[in-house]
Each structure stands twice: as structure tokens, then as C-alpha cells.
Amino acid sequence: SQQGEEDPQALSIQEGENATMNCSYKTSINNLQWYRQNSGRGLVHLILIRSNEREKHSGRLRVTLDTSKKSSSLLITASRAADTASYFCATDGGSNNAGNMLTFGGGTRLMVKP
Amino acid sequence: NAGVTQTPKFQVLKTGQSMTLQCAQDMNHEYMSWYRQDPGMGLRLIHYSVGAGITDQGEVPNGYNVSRSTTEDFPLRLLSAAPSQTSVYFCASSYSYSELTYEQYFGPGTRLTVT
Numbered sequence: 114s115q116q117g118e119e120d121p122q123a124l125s126i127q128e129g130e131n132a133t134m135n136c137s138y139k140t141s142i143n144n145l146q147w148y149r150q151n152s153g154r155g156l157v158h159l160i161l162i163r164s165n166e167r168e169k170h171s172g173r174l175r176v177t178l179d180t181s182k183k184s185s186s187l188l189i190t191a192s193r194a195a196d197t198a199s200y201f202c203a204t205d206g207g208s209n210n211a212g213n214m215l216t217f218g219g220g221t222r223l224m225v226k227p
Numbered sequence: 228n229a230g231v232t233q234t235p236k237f238q239v240l241k242t243g244q245s246m247t248l249q250c251a252q253d254m255n256h257e258y259m260s261w262y263r264q265d266p267g268m269g270l271r272l273i274h275y276s277v278g279a280g281i282t283d284q285g286e287v288p289n290g291y292n293v294s295r296s297t298t299e300d301f302p303l304r305l306l307s308a309a310p311s312q313t314s315v316y317f318c319a320s321s322y323s324y325s326e327l328t329y330e331q332y333f334g335p336g337t338r339l340t341v342t
Contacts, residue, residue: 146330146331148331148333153336154335154336155231155317155333155334155335155336156270156317156319156331156333157333158330158331158332161330201269201270203331205329214260214272214275214285215260215270215272215329215331216272216286217262217269217270217271218269219267219268219269220268220269
């Protein structure tokens with residue numbers, strides 16, 4: 114079963130608007146990562162937030178983490194048509210993790226209309 | 228650096244055939260993994276390796292074998308292909324830059340169809 118669950122499953126916005134995607138998970142984690150996948154391509158790492166961090170920024174990306182609610186959000190500000198892609202959250206297994214074992218959610222498909 | 232490379236990009240197999248999906252990385256990463264992605268879904272871990280000579284099962288290992296004879300290569304073998312193995316397969320590698328944090332680098336994927 115998937116550890117992370119993204120919400121919404123699909124999101125359509127106009128260029129220039131902000132896009133917010135949410136991820137919920139079930140077990141304790143060491144870190145949570147967000148990845149992007151363009152259609153027909155591999156996943157690309159966007160940002161990693163550790164369990165002792167609450168917020169992290171990278172360019173137009175802002176990630177928050179609430180370990181008490183076991184949830185994270187990814188905000189893309191001032192969206193562009195090129196941001197159209199699927200976005201996945203991925204969590205490790207906490208203290209039992211072998212290091213590279215990530216569990217992925219089902220993803221949010223974002224469409225940014227020009 | 229080429230990063231993570233996968234071959235072939237596309238493959239069609241008949242039920243019962245066997246084949247090997249190739250994966251190589253030139254970043255000297257210790258960790259390598261194989262995932263499968265079914266339509267509209269996230270990735271599920273098949274097998275992973277924490278170093279040469281060491282492999283372990285992930286979430287969905289049945290029907291697949293792996294080996295890790297070198298740091299660079301991590302091939303995935305389908306023993307007897309079944310239609311349920313129709314999927315896109317991604318190989319990934321990762322390193323540790325601080326305790327228990329691992330960013331993964333993905334290959335472009337192999338699209339496999341089993342008829």
C-alpha cells in the first residue's frame with residue numbers, strides 16, 4: 114500500500130496562479146521529498162524536507178511539513194505552462210529505513226493553462 | 228556524467244518470455260533501486276541494493292530477480308513475463324549526504340508491454 118496520498122489527484126489552473134498540492138502519510142518519517150514527472154519521462158527531485166523542519170523554500174517552490182498531522186504541502190507560486198506535470202511526494206520509512214527505500218504517493222496531475 | 232541510463236526504452240514481450248532490463252549509473256552511488264509505475268499511479272519499489280553484492284526485496288518483488296556485481300550496474304530480470312508486468316520501469320540511484328537523507332536520481336524509464 115502507498116504511504117503517501119496526494120490531494121487533489123488533478124488540478125487545473127491558469128498561468129500566474131498558485132498551485133497547492135497536499136500529501137498525507139501514515140508512519141513516522143526521517144524526511145519527505147517531492148518529485149516532478151513530465152509526461153513520459155523519469156522523476157526529477159524537487160525538494161527534500163527533514164522531519165525536524167517545518168518549511169522550506171526553493172525558488173518558486175514552498176514546502177511545509179506537519180509531522181503531528183502527518184501531512185505536507187507543496188506550493189508552486191506564479192505558475193507557468195512549463196510547470197504542467199505530475200507531482201509526487203515520497204517518504205522514507207523512518208528509523209527502519211534502509212536509506213533508499215522511498216514510498217511514493219499516487220501523484221497530483223497539474224495542468225497550467227497559458 | 229550520463230547519470231542513470233536504462234536500456235531498452237521500449238520492449239514488447241510474449242507471455243512466458245524472459246528478459247533483462249539494464250540500468251547503469253556513473254555517479255558512484257551506493258544505493259540503487261527498481262520501481263514500476265502503472266498508469267495513473269505512483270511508483271512501487273521492486274528491489275533495491277545498498278551496495279555491490281547486496282540486494283533486498285521491495286514492495287512488489289515477485290516475478291523479478293536482481294543482482295549487483297558492480298557499483299555501476301543493477302540489472303532487473305523478468306523470469307517469465309506475465310501481462311500483469313506490463314508497466315513502466317524506472318531505475319534510480321542515490322547517495323547519502325547526511326544521516327538518513329537520500330535524494331534519488333531516476334533513469335528515463337523502460338516501457339514494457341507483455342502480450
